[in-house]
Amino acid sequence: MRQEDAERLTRVGPGTPAGELFRRYWQPAALSSELPEKDGAPVRVRLLGEDLIAFRDTEGKIGLVDAYCPHRRAPLFFGRNEECGIRCVYHGWKFNADGTCTDLPSEPAESPMKNNIRIKSYPTFEQGGIVWTYMGPKDKQPAPPDYEWSRAPETHRAVSKAYQACNYLQGLEGGLDTAHVSFLHNNRIGDKKNLFARDGAPKIEVFDTDYGYYYVSTRKLSEGRDFIRVYQYTLPFQQMRPNMVQTGLESNRVAPRSDGHLWVPIDDEQTNVYNWTCGFDEDCPLDPQQIEETEAFYGRGKDHYIPGTFKLKANLSNDYFIDRQEQKNTSFTGIQGVNTQDVALQEGMGTVTDRTQEHLGTSDRAIAVMRRMLLEATRAVEAGETPRGAEAKSYRDIRPYDGLIPTGTDWREAFVEGLAPRW
Ligand code: FES
Ligand SMILES: [Fe+2]
Known part of the structure; x- marks a missing residue:
């Protein structure tokens, strides 16, 4: 990759090509559970290189505002969240969730x-348990997010969040890379039940769509x-x-479901990963203990x-608690936790x-196509166009799928029922 393109994709602050592109989508700012109560404690949010504060006001509405007071830049994190607004504790200026100033007690009443x-x-x-925000131009604001999982x-959905000390693109690339599952996540070397380990060189076909792409990987058993x-x-x-078929992995579930992640840039060098799970069987709600x-x-x-x-406690400073003995005898990495294995590689770069x-x-x-699409999308925004996947109607009914089919069968015909959205 040319350095110029790499920079175009990895810099996310205001005014950068990717930064301006990302501001054209709704994206997670926090988990709803971080703001459990009205007039509760505000939380710090750093997103696309901007420092913000989120608070749930008296009516339950979420405000997402500059982290610093426009008076003399005091931190609003220490502010009072009261009567539909956040009040700066330096001189008492108060702002509501829309950013309107509702009280200015340090100035004369008139x-x-x-x-x-x-x-x-x-x-x-x-x-979907997520506080979404839109940080782009007002006149370009798309309809709110609308995924099957959200x-x-x-009862059929769970979300979580984890911090990662690297650029978002390293995480996203790992997430779109099915090939590594056969190696990095091989936790029981020699286990014949592990479908992933039985073919380490899957065939990958990528199909462009209005929202991005889907790809089909085929492993020969x-x-x-x-x-x-x-x-x-x-x-x-x-x-x-x-996450639908029996793969011999411990994480596997019998009830049909899918999982996913969003790698949301905190800034160029840090990322919040939002993880979700969605169950499709109406009669089978997700079991919190199983989750x-x-x-x-x-x-x-x-x-x-x-x-x-x-x-995470396991991080680069302690080498993710790698156990070299375990690596010799049991698992490919010697690192516990599938997600920790991913993070070790992605942060370790x-x-x-x-x-x-x-x-x-x-x-x-799949990684090369994703990079090309993101580069094209940055150019589309620069040309005044709407980037691919910004409109909810382009993705609202998509779903991932997997299954075992007789060799030579067309997967579309084999999966036709499983591809239909449930929610
Ligand atoms: S700095 Fe916030 S009111 Fe003065
Ligand atoms: Fe992985």
């Missing part, structure tokens, strides 16, 4: 100043059956992956986080890896 002061604020929308009832996985990529940084077990299997269980943060030094092969096709 002062017109109140009418001219605003705080930067972004619109918010809650769905529409799903609370010797007994006349193929293991097919259909992944979805929606611009700018979401992966949806299937917690799965999260623990991924390395995101309650005990895996540094208390009070979304940061350096915060922004040098993509001029890579050598991409055929198994990297």
